[in-house]
Each structure stands twice: as structure tokens, then as C-alpha cells.
Amino acid sequence: MKHRFFCLLATSLLAFVFGCTADGSAVDSDPIAPEGGSGGSYTKSSESKVPESSSSGAEADSTQDSTVSPLQRLSEYLDMVEVPAMEFSKGSAKYRISAFSIGETEVTQGLYREVMGEIKEWLGENHPVFNVSWYDAALFCNALSKLAGLDTAYVYESVDAKGILTNLSVNYAAKAVRLPTEMEWEVAARAGTTTTYYWGTETASKYAYYAQSKGPVEVAGYLPNAYGLYDMGGNVAEWTNDWYAAYPTTAQENYTGAKSGDYKVVRGGGWPDKAPALASAERDKENPKYRSQKVGFRVVFSEGF
Secondary structure (H helix, E strand, O other), rough: OOOHHHHHHHHHHHHHHOOOOOOOOOOEEEEEEEEOOOOOOOOOOOOOOOOOEEOOOOOOOOOOOOOOOOOHHHOOOOEEEEEEOOEEEEEEEEEEEEEEEEEOOOEEHHHHHHHHHHOOOOOOOOEOOOOOOHHHHHHHHHHHHHHOOOOOEEEEEOOOOOEEEEEEEEEOOEEEEEEHHHHHHHHHHHOOEEEOOOOOOOOOHHHOOOOOOOOOOOOOOOOOOOOOOOOOOOEEEEEEEEEEOOOOOOOOOOOEEEEEOOEEEEOOOOOOHHHHHHHHEEEEEOOOOOOOOOOEEEOOOEEEO
């Protein structure tokens, strides 16, 4: 939102002048071991309701300037961090993840209200959004994609009375905003580390807001990981795209989880959780209809795979 403010201010000034218009450190028993690169370098790129049905690509804004990159369009709304392509081992399987960009912070209440036009429980502009189901998060991703003139990743027929997206599929080939896959989330959280926690042997409370009783706090109030991502552990836990299931034991290229299931994977641990829930490899699961003050989300942008 800060980008929109400064852009509008600059435009107004030009129009006036020229008259124109306008806590743990144990070694992980199942670590991600980077093989194709290490964490440490990163690059920031710096009221609309979604309709009841969506088809990928059909509703992208055709008026957008084609010379402006998707990340530049998204930078009007939030800061993104580029994560390089990565190869790693997890258990007996090798995984390869293509490059993608992920939100520097969890989606804030201010951004959610700007995109969706309403919010259930307001704490403040820079607090993470919470009390959102997995389906709410998917609708937000489509709505933000449309505002930025991008394709949409979530394809569905309708939204039923309970907020469930019927006949839903995810188009991973789309150049769109979506939730991270579980493996994208872990690669981003680890930022090249192989320790249990991405802060290694440093004091956990410098990096994460956890074991609390008063609810979430503003984003980016603690130290980031080596990629410059804030609150990858603590504050609110985060929805991922994947259905919860056992990990595969064979090599995977851009693994997107099980084809179906009863629960979606939640990562990162939240403000009421103890330190073990914040471990980079730790995973939780919730029904996609679940809403809680401890669960929010962050988004990714991918060129498609």
C-alpha cells in the first residue's frame, strides 16, 4: 500500500508542475540439503470482490501495459522476494523446485481489505490477516491476480453457501498469484539452512513471535531469515496449497502434494504455539474450511510450471 501512496503523490505533484493529467538449534533429522544453490541473496520487487466463478486467464486485465513485468504490477500491492531454483533431498527423495517469488510478509489485514473489500475482525493495517479459510485465501489470490492484470490460478464453478469452491482445480501453468506449495514454503523458510530452525543457534525470540496468549502482532516486527522473509516462524501459521499426505519416496519435479484429501497443509506455527511447531520441517493440517485467529497465509507468484 505504501507503493500506491507514493505513486499517487508523485503523480499529483507532476500534474501541478506541468499542468498534465494523469529456540532450538538441533540438526534436523530430515533437513533440506541444498544442491543447486544457497540462501542469502534475494531481490525485492517492490474494493474488488471476486465473482462466484473463475476461469484461468479469462478475466485478466487486457489494459495492462505489456512492457511492465508481473512483479512490477504486484509491487503496487506488496513486496515480493525472489527465491532461486533449488534441488534438495528430503528423506529418500530428491526434489527440484523452480524459481518463484514469495511475499516478504504474511498478507496483512490492510491488503486483504483493499483487495476483498471486507474483513471479519480488524486489528490494524499491518497485522496479518487471520480467520480466513483455505478457500478464502484462494479467492484472495485470484482477486489480487486480476487487480494486477495477471492470469488466475484457481479454477472453479461456484462458491457454495459455506464458502467452498466447487469443482476446484489449480492451474500451476498460470502466471498468477497463488498459495505456495508445501515444498516452496519450506525452501523459502529455510533460506539455505539445514538446521531445525532457520535462525540456527540464535535466540528464537529475536526471529519469531510465539508461545503467546494475546493474538497476532504486526508483521515484520522480528528479524527476517536469510532471504529477507519475515515471520516464517510464528505470528500466524500459514496455509499452503497442498493436501496433507505422506511424502513421496521417488524423485519429484515441482511437487504439488496429493491429488485430493481431507486436510490442507499448514506451516510455520502460530503465536500460541511452542517452539517445536516453528521448525522449518514441521507440518500441521487443517480442514480447508477451518478459520482461526492463529492461521493466515502469504502468497507466491510463479511464471508457471
